[in-house]
Amino acid sequence: MRNMNAPKLGVILLMAPLMIWLFALIILPHVDMFLLSISEKIAPRVYETGFANYGEFFAEPLYWNTFARTAIMSIFTTIVTLVIAFPVSYYIAKMLRGRMKAILFVLCLLPFWVSELVRTFGWMILLRETGIVSTFLQWAGLADQPIEMLYTDATIVVGLVYTSMLFMVVPLVTTLESLDDSYIEAGYDLGGNGFTVMREIVIPHAMPGIVSGCIVVFMLSLGNYLTPILLGGKESLWFTEQIYAQFITRFNWEQGAAFGFLLLILSSLIVWGGLKLSRQTLSETMG
């Protein structure tokens, strides 16, 4: 009897931290958040259960427009990140050997040892009206007055791409490294050129890495608060900003909770759509 129970207790003890983590920090707050989101404020301190907070999102164009804008810009950020990260990852994984490979990989990691806030301020120092880029352009005679490069959509995308780069490079390098060189050689040997080998062999092999990198980058961009606010300014209209405003500025926790849930549901739908489009499954991608 004791022999039967002993390993079970071990399993329970080993699982306990994970379970406590999941329950206390993820499930419990979300359950509370959900309950909060379905409470309608009828009068001061009077609440009723209902989905009016969700209805508000669809009724007020500002809200869903903001969400659509956030989603589209996040998708765009993801694509730009992929386009930049793929050649970099291919170079690190397939072209380099030994020391140089490790050095380049660490160089990709290095910026992430600094906090996101500091990195974003770095961009502000570069791009503001009296910043380094603007001053340089005036000095070089390419501009006759100070240029404000902050607070535009392009700046937000630049900041987000920079912030997300690592999360695309790591899965890509990992999957590309697992591609044996002989597949690439066989691709050439059987008559393929650089383009066809890339399209027929390298990209299909790297697909799980591409998809998992894209999911992570998309989710991080969509849920990012700091970068859009700092680089996009007050007009940045990022959806997380709406949630923040409901919770903190307007003290409407019920509405904020509903927005939080909508963000979760809608972004999950977009990821699901992306997986369907690329014909990948979540288990393949993450496993």
Next chain:
Amino acid sequence: MPSSPHASDFDLECHKITKRFGDFTAVNDISFSIPKGSFFSILGPSGCGKTTLLRMMAGFLEPDSGDLRIKGKSMVGVPPNKRPVNMVFQHLALFPMMTVEENIAYGLKRQGTPKADIPAKVKSALERINLPDAGPKRIDQLSGGQKQRIAIARCLVLNPDVLLLDEPLGALDLKLREHMKVELKQLQHKFDTTFVYITHDQSEALVMSDQVAVMNQGIFEQVGTPQDLYYKPQTAFVAGFVGDTNRWSGSIKGMSGNEVQIETKDGLKLVATAAGQNLATGQSVDIFVRPESVVISRKSDALVGIENTIQGNVESVLFDGANSRVLVRDPSSGDKIMVTLPQTGEFNDLQAGQELHLGWRLAQAKCFDKLSMSAEQLADMS
């Protein structure tokens, strides 16, 4: 590819090819020609440069000097995708993201074969390798032997002038390997393509090839038919590397014509046929005798007239059916001699410790100038 009336009789010719990696010379001034439609093997221990040579033929490496011609056309500077050769990789490199059909069609598409013709060509290739239904399968659903055949079909469907094979049987288990040896030879006949096969397994090379080149330290030691290599080795390396053999080291005491008298350091006197070049009295030499050339007897008078005789005790009997051998220890020198057991039944009751008389003829003992490697090093290689 239409062949011009002046097309060379050789599918592949190498002329003074050299490849260095830093200070290391992997392939050193090798020249050879491979006749049309033959099965040519390059046999050598790992690190002898055979893979480098093959990769130069495929176009993944460029020679530092020398010329490489396929059907008379120089291939120097031609990238791998423009060469009329295809390669079967060591681990086959079948594309796992494609089905069997797509794998075979890959090269055809790259060649610009009209889309409508591809399915028929793929089908006929699959039929020729006896896997007509494998088309829609995924690569991981195939057995080891099926993968082999698909990898070969994927190349042969392109009608290459030369098919290069980089030890493709290495990953298979023993039984399948024996089977595939025969099958590869048959496929080569069926497709009538020149095969260049590299291996470190002498049995693969001997069974399948029309011609074998034995390679060591960047050079070809000997090129010849499997029979030539086995019965008429030209260097000590070939004698030691190809087939099993007994080896004695000693120095030359006297020579008369082709006959060489040798004394080993233990004082054993042997006679052998001079097979190496530039042998002279006093020189250090190696003698090689095949296990199947040694005659054994329980009585010494049965060996009268045989030039070399030794008396010894059975150390152990290595029973392996028809390939059974006996290890005999010479008590005076401590040498161990491997002898193939005759299958006459006479020695079926042989026991360790029994006394035996061994003898071998002058013609069966081959004398070469001393090999720089020890017997153990040689054994490790083969």
